[in-house]
Amino acid sequence: MPDPSSPSPTEAVGPYVLVADDDATSRCFLGNALQQLGARVALSPDGGTALDRARAEAFDLLLLDCRMPDIGAVTVLKQLRGDTHALSTCTPAVASSAELDAGAQRRLLESGFHAVLLKPCTLSDLQGILALVAVNGQQLPLLDDKLALNASGTPAVVQALRKLFRQELFHLYEELDALSSDTAVLETRLHKLRSSCGFCGATSLAEHIVSLQHHLKLAHRGAMLPLADFRQSLLQTIDALDAQ
Known part of the structure:
Protein backbone atom coordinates (compact mmCIF):
# COMPACT_ATOMS: atom_id res chain seq x y z
CA MET A 1 0.00 0.00 0.00
CA GLN A 138 -19.05 24.97 10.14
CA GLN A 139 -20.01 28.41 11.45
CA LEU A 140 -23.76 28.08 11.07
CA PRO A 141 -26.07 30.60 12.72
CA LEU A 142 -27.78 29.54 15.92
CA LEU A 143 -31.05 31.04 14.65
CA ASP A 144 -31.65 31.80 10.96
CA ASP A 145 -34.63 34.18 10.83
CA LYS A 146 -34.94 34.00 7.04
CA LEU A 147 -35.07 30.21 7.09
CA ALA A 148 -37.63 30.25 9.88
CA LEU A 149 -39.85 32.73 8.00
CA ASN A 150 -39.68 30.65 4.84
CA ALA A 151 -40.73 27.56 6.81
CA SER A 152 -43.34 29.08 9.13
CA GLY A 153 -44.82 32.02 7.20
CA THR A 154 -45.01 35.08 9.44
CA PRO A 155 -42.95 36.65 12.25
CA ALA A 156 -45.80 36.06 14.71
CA VAL A 157 -45.89 32.34 13.92
CA VAL A 158 -42.10 32.09 14.17
CA GLN A 159 -42.17 33.78 17.58
CA ALA A 160 -44.88 31.44 18.86
CA LEU A 161 -43.08 28.35 17.56
CA ARG A 162 -39.79 29.46 19.09
CA LYS A 163 -41.42 29.76 22.52
CA LEU A 164 -42.57 26.14 22.25
CA PHE A 165 -39.19 25.17 20.82
CA ARG A 166 -37.40 26.71 23.79
CA GLN A 167 -39.46 24.57 26.17
CA GLU A 168 -38.71 21.47 24.08
CA LEU A 169 -34.97 22.14 24.21
CA PHE A 170 -34.99 22.76 27.96
CA HIS A 171 -36.83 19.50 28.68
CA LEU A 172 -34.44 17.58 26.42
CA TYR A 173 -31.46 19.14 28.16
CA GLU A 174 -32.77 18.02 31.56
CA GLU A 175 -33.44 14.48 30.30
CA LEU A 176 -30.33 14.02 28.16
CA ASP A 177 -28.31 11.94 30.63
CA ALA A 178 -31.19 9.50 31.10
CA LEU A 179 -31.89 9.34 27.37
CA SER A 180 -28.25 8.53 26.58
CA SER A 181 -28.76 5.05 28.03
CA ASP A 182 -31.70 4.33 25.70
CA THR A 183 -30.57 5.03 22.14
CA ALA A 184 -33.90 4.05 20.59
CA VAL A 185 -35.79 6.68 22.59
CA LEU A 186 -33.03 9.24 22.02
CA GLU A 187 -33.17 8.69 18.25
CA THR A 188 -36.95 9.22 18.31
CA ARG A 189 -36.54 12.50 20.19
CA LEU A 190 -33.80 13.65 17.82
CA HIS A 191 -35.97 12.89 14.79
CA LYS A 192 -38.77 15.06 16.16
CA LEU A 193 -36.34 17.79 17.17
CA ARG A 194 -34.96 18.06 13.63
CA SER A 195 -38.42 19.08 12.41
CA SER A 196 -38.66 21.74 15.10
CA CYS A 197 -35.22 23.04 14.14
CA GLY A 198 -36.41 23.50 10.57
CA PHE A 199 -39.53 25.44 11.57
CA CYS A 200 -37.54 27.66 13.95
CA GLY A 201 -34.39 28.16 11.85
CA ALA A 202 -32.05 26.46 14.35
CA THR A 203 -29.48 25.52 11.72
CA SER A 204 -26.47 24.91 13.95
CA LEU A 205 -28.37 22.60 16.30
CA ALA A 206 -29.83 20.75 13.30
CA GLU A 207 -26.32 19.91 12.07
CA HIS A 208 -25.37 18.59 15.51
CA ILE A 209 -28.51 16.43 15.49
CA VAL A 210 -27.62 14.97 12.09
CA SER A 211 -24.12 14.12 13.30
CA LEU A 212 -25.38 12.58 16.55
CA GLN A 213 -27.97 10.49 14.69
CA HIS A 214 -25.31 9.22 12.33
CA HIS A 215 -22.99 8.21 15.14
CA LEU A 216 -25.77 6.51 17.08
CA LYS A 217 -26.37 4.33 14.04
CA LEU A 218 -22.67 3.45 13.97
CA ALA A 219 -22.47 2.70 17.69
CA HIS A 220 -22.64 -1.07 17.18
CA ARG A 221 -19.53 -0.82 14.99
CA GLY A 222 -17.55 1.12 17.55
CA ALA A 223 -18.14 4.77 16.74
CA MET A 224 -19.42 6.65 19.74
CA LEU A 225 -20.20 10.35 19.76
CA PRO A 226 -20.12 11.97 23.20
CA LEU A 227 -23.03 14.14 24.17
CA ALA A 228 -20.85 17.08 25.26
CA ASP A 229 -20.96 18.90 21.91
CA PHE A 230 -24.68 18.30 21.50
CA ARG A 231 -25.36 19.47 25.05
CA GLN A 232 -23.37 22.65 24.39
CA SER A 233 -25.30 23.28 21.17
CA LEU A 234 -28.56 22.88 23.09
CA LEU A 235 -27.48 25.49 25.65
CA GLN A 236 -26.25 27.90 22.98
CA THR A 237 -29.56 27.66 21.14
CA ILE A 238 -31.53 28.18 24.36
CA ASP A 239 -29.44 31.27 25.12
CA ALA A 240 -30.06 32.61 21.61
CA LEU A 241 -33.80 32.11 22.04
CA ASP A 242 -33.74 33.85 25.42
CA ALA A 243 -31.90 36.81 23.90
CA GLN A 244 -34.71 37.53 21.43
Missing part, protein backbone atom coordinates in the same frame (compact mmCIF):
# COMPACT_ATOMS: atom_id res chain seq x y z
CA PRO A 2 1.20 3.54 -0.62
CA ASP A 3 2.40 5.56 2.35
CA PRO A 4 -0.10 8.39 2.92
CA SER A 5 2.04 10.21 5.48
CA SER A 6 3.24 12.92 3.10
CA PRO A 7 0.41 14.03 0.81
CA SER A 8 1.44 16.31 -2.01
CA PRO A 9 0.13 19.89 -2.22
CA THR A 10 -1.82 18.99 -5.36
CA GLU A 11 -3.97 16.39 -3.60
CA ALA A 12 -7.56 17.00 -2.51
CA VAL A 13 -7.93 19.68 0.12
CA GLY A 14 -10.05 17.59 2.48
CA PRO A 15 -9.76 17.56 6.29
CA TYR A 16 -6.23 17.15 7.62
CA VAL A 17 -6.12 14.13 9.94
CA LEU A 18 -3.34 12.99 12.26
CA VAL A 19 -3.29 9.21 12.80
CA ALA A 20 -1.12 7.96 15.67
CA ASP A 21 -0.84 4.19 16.05
CA ASP A 22 2.15 1.99 16.94
CA ASP A 23 0.76 -0.94 14.91
CA ALA A 24 2.04 -0.58 11.35
CA THR A 25 -0.86 -2.51 9.79
CA SER A 26 -3.51 -0.44 11.57
CA ARG A 27 -1.65 2.76 10.75
CA CYS A 28 -1.46 1.88 7.06
CA PHE A 29 -5.13 0.86 6.83
CA LEU A 30 -6.38 3.95 8.62
CA GLY A 31 -4.22 6.24 6.52
CA ASN A 32 -5.28 4.78 3.21
CA ALA A 33 -8.94 4.47 4.19
CA LEU A 34 -9.10 8.10 5.28
CA GLN A 35 -7.46 9.15 2.02
CA GLN A 36 -10.12 7.22 0.11
CA LEU A 37 -12.68 9.33 1.96
CA GLY A 38 -11.00 12.53 0.81
CA ALA A 39 -8.87 13.34 3.85
CA ARG A 40 -5.25 14.39 3.91
CA VAL A 41 -3.34 12.22 6.38
CA ALA A 42 -0.22 12.45 8.52
CA LEU A 43 0.98 9.29 10.26
CA SER A 44 2.80 8.96 13.58
CA PRO A 45 4.15 5.67 14.99
CA ASP A 46 3.98 6.74 18.65
CA GLY A 47 2.42 9.23 21.02
CA GLY A 48 5.46 11.45 21.42
CA THR A 49 5.76 12.07 17.69
CA ALA A 50 2.02 12.66 17.45
CA LEU A 51 2.16 15.24 20.25
CA ASP A 52 5.02 17.08 18.54
CA ARG A 53 3.16 17.17 15.23
CA ALA A 54 -0.09 18.30 16.84
CA ARG A 55 1.79 21.14 18.50
CA ALA A 56 3.47 22.20 15.27
CA GLU A 57 0.63 21.73 12.76
CA ALA A 58 -3.05 22.67 12.62
CA PHE A 59 -4.97 19.41 12.14
CA ASP A 60 -8.72 19.13 11.63
CA LEU A 61 -8.97 15.78 13.45
CA LEU A 62 -6.76 13.64 15.71
CA LEU A 63 -7.10 9.83 15.69
CA LEU A 64 -5.04 8.51 18.62
CA ASP A 65 -4.46 4.91 19.68
CA CYS A 66 -5.03 4.29 23.38
CA ARG A 67 -2.14 1.90 24.03
CA MET A 68 0.95 3.26 22.34
CA PRO A 69 4.13 2.15 24.14
CA ASP A 70 5.48 5.58 25.07
CA ILE A 71 2.41 7.70 25.80
CA GLY A 72 -1.16 6.77 24.97
CA ALA A 73 -4.08 8.74 23.65
CA VAL A 74 -5.23 10.11 27.03
CA THR A 75 -1.82 11.55 27.89
CA VAL A 76 -1.34 13.00 24.41
CA LEU A 77 -4.71 14.75 24.58
CA LYS A 78 -4.18 16.03 28.13
CA GLN A 79 -0.80 17.55 27.28
CA LEU A 80 -2.10 19.01 24.04
CA ARG A 81 -5.15 20.60 25.66
CA GLY A 82 -2.88 22.16 28.27
CA ASP A 83 -0.60 23.74 25.66
CA THR A 84 -2.21 27.00 24.59
CA HIS A 85 0.50 27.57 21.99
CA ALA A 86 -0.12 24.27 20.18
CA LEU A 87 -1.72 24.71 16.77
CA SER A 88 -4.06 21.74 17.34
CA THR A 89 -4.91 22.41 20.97
CA CYS A 90 -8.68 22.58 20.27
CA THR A 91 -8.82 20.02 17.46
CA PRO A 92 -11.51 17.29 17.82
CA ALA A 93 -9.92 14.03 18.99
CA VAL A 94 -10.96 10.39 18.59
CA ALA A 95 -9.52 7.56 20.70
CA SER A 96 -8.99 4.21 18.97
CA SER A 97 -8.47 0.75 20.42
CA ALA A 98 -8.89 -2.90 19.54
CA GLU A 99 -10.80 -3.64 22.73
CA LEU A 100 -12.68 -1.38 25.17
CA ASP A 101 -15.64 -2.14 27.39
CA ALA A 102 -18.47 0.34 27.85
CA GLY A 103 -16.96 1.76 31.03
CA ALA A 104 -13.61 2.43 29.40
CA GLN A 105 -15.29 4.09 26.44
CA ARG A 106 -17.29 6.32 28.80
CA ARG A 107 -14.13 7.36 30.64
CA LEU A 108 -12.45 8.31 27.37
CA LEU A 109 -15.39 10.50 26.41
CA GLU A 110 -15.37 12.10 29.84
CA SER A 111 -11.65 12.85 29.47
CA GLY A 112 -12.32 15.01 26.42
CA PHE A 113 -12.42 12.74 23.38
CA HIS A 114 -15.18 13.49 20.89
CA ALA A 115 -15.62 9.83 19.94
CA VAL A 116 -14.26 6.31 20.37
CA LEU A 117 -13.37 4.08 17.41
CA LEU A 118 -13.03 0.33 17.88
CA LYS A 119 -10.67 -1.58 15.58
CA PRO A 120 -11.05 -3.30 13.23
CA CYS A 121 -13.27 -0.66 11.70
CA THR A 122 -14.88 -0.04 8.32
CA LEU A 123 -14.94 2.82 5.84
CA SER A 124 -18.42 3.64 7.10
CA ASP A 125 -17.09 3.96 10.66
CA LEU A 126 -14.37 6.35 9.48
CA GLN A 127 -16.84 8.34 7.42
CA GLY A 128 -18.86 8.85 10.58
CA ILE A 129 -15.75 9.97 12.44
CA LEU A 130 -15.00 12.51 9.70
CA ALA A 131 -18.46 13.98 10.30
CA LEU A 132 -16.97 15.47 13.47
CA VAL A 133 -14.88 17.75 11.29
CA ALA A 134 -17.92 18.96 9.38
CA VAL A 135 -19.82 19.90 12.54
CA ASN A 136 -16.86 21.57 14.23
CA GLY A 137 -15.77 23.37 11.10
Whole structure:
Protein backbone atom coordinates (compact mmCIF):
# COMPACT_ATOMS: atom_id res chain seq x y z
CA MET A 1 0.00 0.00 0.00
CA PRO A 2 1.20 3.54 -0.62
CA ASP A 3 2.40 5.56 2.35
CA PRO A 4 -0.10 8.39 2.92
CA SER A 5 2.04 10.21 5.48
CA SER A 6 3.24 12.92 3.10
CA PRO A 7 0.41 14.03 0.81
CA SER A 8 1.44 16.31 -2.01
CA PRO A 9 0.13 19.89 -2.22
CA THR A 10 -1.82 18.99 -5.36
CA GLU A 11 -3.97 16.39 -3.60
CA ALA A 12 -7.56 17.00 -2.51
CA VAL A 13 -7.93 19.68 0.12
CA GLY A 14 -10.05 17.59 2.48
CA PRO A 15 -9.76 17.56 6.29
CA TYR A 16 -6.23 17.15 7.62
CA VAL A 17 -6.12 14.13 9.94
CA LEU A 18 -3.34 12.99 12.26
CA VAL A 19 -3.29 9.21 12.80
CA ALA A 20 -1.12 7.96 15.67
CA ASP A 21 -0.84 4.19 16.05
CA ASP A 22 2.15 1.99 16.94
CA ASP A 23 0.76 -0.94 14.91
CA ALA A 24 2.04 -0.58 11.35
CA THR A 25 -0.86 -2.51 9.79
CA SER A 26 -3.51 -0.44 11.57
CA ARG A 27 -1.65 2.76 10.75
CA CYS A 28 -1.46 1.88 7.06
CA PHE A 29 -5.13 0.86 6.83
CA LEU A 30 -6.38 3.95 8.62
CA GLY A 31 -4.22 6.24 6.52
CA ASN A 32 -5.28 4.78 3.21
CA ALA A 33 -8.94 4.47 4.19
CA LEU A 34 -9.10 8.10 5.28
CA GLN A 35 -7.46 9.15 2.02
CA GLN A 36 -10.12 7.22 0.11
CA LEU A 37 -12.68 9.33 1.96
CA GLY A 38 -11.00 12.53 0.81
CA ALA A 39 -8.87 13.34 3.85
CA ARG A 40 -5.25 14.39 3.91
CA VAL A 41 -3.34 12.22 6.38
CA ALA A 42 -0.22 12.45 8.52
CA LEU A 43 0.98 9.29 10.26
CA SER A 44 2.80 8.96 13.58
CA PRO A 45 4.15 5.67 14.99
CA ASP A 46 3.98 6.74 18.65
CA GLY A 47 2.42 9.23 21.02
CA GLY A 48 5.46 11.45 21.42
CA THR A 49 5.76 12.07 17.69
CA ALA A 50 2.02 12.66 17.45
CA LEU A 51 2.16 15.24 20.25
CA ASP A 52 5.02 17.08 18.54
CA ARG A 53 3.16 17.17 15.23
CA ALA A 54 -0.09 18.30 16.84
CA ARG A 55 1.79 21.14 18.50
CA ALA A 56 3.47 22.20 15.27
CA GLU A 57 0.63 21.73 12.76
CA ALA A 58 -3.05 22.67 12.62
CA PHE A 59 -4.97 19.41 12.14
CA ASP A 60 -8.72 19.13 11.63
CA LEU A 61 -8.97 15.78 13.45
CA LEU A 62 -6.76 13.64 15.71
CA LEU A 63 -7.10 9.83 15.69
CA LEU A 64 -5.04 8.51 18.62
CA ASP A 65 -4.46 4.91 19.68
CA CYS A 66 -5.03 4.29 23.38
CA ARG A 67 -2.14 1.90 24.03
CA MET A 68 0.95 3.26 22.34
CA PRO A 69 4.13 2.15 24.14
CA ASP A 70 5.48 5.58 25.07
CA ILE A 71 2.41 7.70 25.80
CA GLY A 72 -1.16 6.77 24.97
CA ALA A 73 -4.08 8.74 23.65
CA VAL A 74 -5.23 10.11 27.03
CA THR A 75 -1.82 11.55 27.89
CA VAL A 76 -1.34 13.00 24.41
CA LEU A 77 -4.71 14.75 24.58
CA LYS A 78 -4.18 16.03 28.13
CA GLN A 79 -0.80 17.55 27.28
CA LEU A 80 -2.10 19.01 24.04
CA ARG A 81 -5.15 20.60 25.66
CA GLY A 82 -2.88 22.16 28.27
CA ASP A 83 -0.60 23.74 25.66
CA THR A 84 -2.21 27.00 24.59
CA HIS A 85 0.50 27.57 21.99
CA ALA A 86 -0.12 24.27 20.18
CA LEU A 87 -1.72 24.71 16.77
CA SER A 88 -4.06 21.74 17.34
CA THR A 89 -4.91 22.41 20.97
CA CYS A 90 -8.68 22.58 20.27
CA THR A 91 -8.82 20.02 17.46
CA PRO A 92 -11.51 17.29 17.82
CA ALA A 93 -9.92 14.03 18.99
CA VAL A 94 -10.96 10.39 18.59
CA ALA A 95 -9.52 7.56 20.70
CA SER A 96 -8.99 4.21 18.97
CA SER A 97 -8.47 0.75 20.42
CA ALA A 98 -8.89 -2.90 19.54
CA GLU A 99 -10.80 -3.64 22.73
CA LEU A 100 -12.68 -1.38 25.17
CA ASP A 101 -15.64 -2.14 27.39
CA ALA A 102 -18.47 0.34 27.85
CA GLY A 103 -16.96 1.76 31.03
CA ALA A 104 -13.61 2.43 29.40
CA GLN A 105 -15.29 4.09 26.44
CA ARG A 106 -17.29 6.32 28.80
CA ARG A 107 -14.13 7.36 30.64
CA LEU A 108 -12.45 8.31 27.37
CA LEU A 109 -15.39 10.50 26.41
CA GLU A 110 -15.37 12.10 29.84
CA SER A 111 -11.65 12.85 29.47
CA GLY A 112 -12.32 15.01 26.42
CA PHE A 113 -12.42 12.74 23.38
CA HIS A 114 -15.18 13.49 20.89
CA ALA A 115 -15.62 9.83 19.94
CA VAL A 116 -14.26 6.31 20.37
CA LEU A 117 -13.37 4.08 17.41
CA LEU A 118 -13.03 0.33 17.88
CA LYS A 119 -10.67 -1.58 15.58
CA PRO A 120 -11.05 -3.30 13.23
CA CYS A 121 -13.27 -0.66 11.70
CA THR A 122 -14.88 -0.04 8.32
CA LEU A 123 -14.94 2.82 5.84
CA SER A 124 -18.42 3.64 7.10
CA ASP A 125 -17.09 3.96 10.66
CA LEU A 126 -14.37 6.35 9.48
CA GLN A 127 -16.84 8.34 7.42
CA GLY A 128 -18.86 8.85 10.58
CA ILE A 129 -15.75 9.97 12.44
CA LEU A 130 -15.00 12.51 9.70
CA ALA A 131 -18.46 13.98 10.30
CA LEU A 132 -16.97 15.47 13.47
CA VAL A 133 -14.88 17.75 11.29
CA ALA A 134 -17.92 18.96 9.38
CA VAL A 135 -19.82 19.90 12.54
CA ASN A 136 -16.86 21.57 14.23
CA GLY A 137 -15.77 23.37 11.10
CA GLN A 138 -19.05 24.97 10.14
CA GLN A 139 -20.01 28.41 11.45
CA LEU A 140 -23.76 28.08 11.07
CA PRO A 141 -26.07 30.60 12.72
CA LEU A 142 -27.78 29.54 15.92
CA LEU A 143 -31.05 31.04 14.65
CA ASP A 144 -31.65 31.80 10.96
CA ASP A 145 -34.63 34.18 10.83
CA LYS A 146 -34.94 34.00 7.04
CA LEU A 147 -35.07 30.21 7.09
CA ALA A 148 -37.63 30.25 9.88
CA LEU A 149 -39.85 32.73 8.00
CA ASN A 150 -39.68 30.65 4.84
CA ALA A 151 -40.73 27.56 6.81
CA SER A 152 -43.34 29.08 9.13
CA GLY A 153 -44.82 32.02 7.20
CA THR A 154 -45.01 35.08 9.44
CA PRO A 155 -42.95 36.65 12.25
CA ALA A 156 -45.80 36.06 14.71
CA VAL A 157 -45.89 32.34 13.92
CA VAL A 158 -42.10 32.09 14.17
CA GLN A 159 -42.17 33.78 17.58
CA ALA A 160 -44.88 31.44 18.86
CA LEU A 161 -43.08 28.35 17.56
CA ARG A 162 -39.79 29.46 19.09
CA LYS A 163 -41.42 29.76 22.52
CA LEU A 164 -42.57 26.14 22.25
CA PHE A 165 -39.19 25.17 20.82
CA ARG A 166 -37.40 26.71 23.79
CA GLN A 167 -39.46 24.57 26.17
CA GLU A 168 -38.71 21.47 24.08
CA LEU A 169 -34.97 22.14 24.21
CA PHE A 170 -34.99 22.76 27.96
CA HIS A 171 -36.83 19.50 28.68
CA LEU A 172 -34.44 17.58 26.42
CA TYR A 173 -31.46 19.14 28.16
CA GLU A 174 -32.77 18.02 31.56
CA GLU A 175 -33.44 14.48 30.30
CA LEU A 176 -30.33 14.02 28.16
CA ASP A 177 -28.31 11.94 30.63
CA ALA A 178 -31.19 9.50 31.10
CA LEU A 179 -31.89 9.34 27.37
CA SER A 180 -28.25 8.53 26.58
CA SER A 181 -28.76 5.05 28.03
CA ASP A 182 -31.70 4.33 25.70
CA THR A 183 -30.57 5.03 22.14
CA ALA A 184 -33.90 4.05 20.59
CA VAL A 185 -35.79 6.68 22.59
CA LEU A 186 -33.03 9.24 22.02
CA GLU A 187 -33.17 8.69 18.25
CA THR A 188 -36.95 9.22 18.31
CA ARG A 189 -36.54 12.50 20.19
CA LEU A 190 -33.80 13.65 17.82
CA HIS A 191 -35.97 12.89 14.79
CA LYS A 192 -38.77 15.06 16.16
CA LEU A 193 -36.34 17.79 17.17
CA ARG A 194 -34.96 18.06 13.63
CA SER A 195 -38.42 19.08 12.41
CA SER A 196 -38.66 21.74 15.10
CA CYS A 197 -35.22 23.04 14.14
CA GLY A 198 -36.41 23.50 10.57
CA PHE A 199 -39.53 25.44 11.57
CA CYS A 200 -37.54 27.66 13.95
CA GLY A 201 -34.39 28.16 11.85
CA ALA A 202 -32.05 26.46 14.35
CA THR A 203 -29.48 25.52 11.72
CA SER A 204 -26.47 24.91 13.95
CA LEU A 205 -28.37 22.60 16.30
CA ALA A 206 -29.83 20.75 13.30
CA GLU A 207 -26.32 19.91 12.07
CA HIS A 208 -25.37 18.59 15.51
CA ILE A 209 -28.51 16.43 15.49
CA VAL A 210 -27.62 14.97 12.09
CA SER A 211 -24.12 14.12 13.30
CA LEU A 212 -25.38 12.58 16.55
CA GLN A 213 -27.97 10.49 14.69
CA HIS A 214 -25.31 9.22 12.33
CA HIS A 215 -22.99 8.21 15.14
CA LEU A 216 -25.77 6.51 17.08
CA LYS A 217 -26.37 4.33 14.04
CA LEU A 218 -22.67 3.45 13.97
CA ALA A 219 -22.47 2.70 17.69
CA HIS A 220 -22.64 -1.07 17.18
CA ARG A 221 -19.53 -0.82 14.99
CA GLY A 222 -17.55 1.12 17.55
CA ALA A 223 -18.14 4.77 16.74
CA MET A 224 -19.42 6.65 19.74
CA LEU A 225 -20.20 10.35 19.76
CA PRO A 226 -20.12 11.97 23.20
CA LEU A 227 -23.03 14.14 24.17
CA ALA A 228 -20.85 17.08 25.26
CA ASP A 229 -20.96 18.90 21.91
CA PHE A 230 -24.68 18.30 21.50
CA ARG A 231 -25.36 19.47 25.05
CA GLN A 232 -23.37 22.65 24.39
CA SER A 233 -25.30 23.28 21.17
CA LEU A 234 -28.56 22.88 23.09
CA LEU A 235 -27.48 25.49 25.65
CA GLN A 236 -26.25 27.90 22.98
CA THR A 237 -29.56 27.66 21.14
CA ILE A 238 -31.53 28.18 24.36
CA ASP A 239 -29.44 31.27 25.12
CA ALA A 240 -30.06 32.61 21.61
CA LEU A 241 -33.80 32.11 22.04
CA ASP A 242 -33.74 33.85 25.42
CA ALA A 243 -31.90 36.81 23.90
CA GLN A 244 -34.71 37.53 21.43
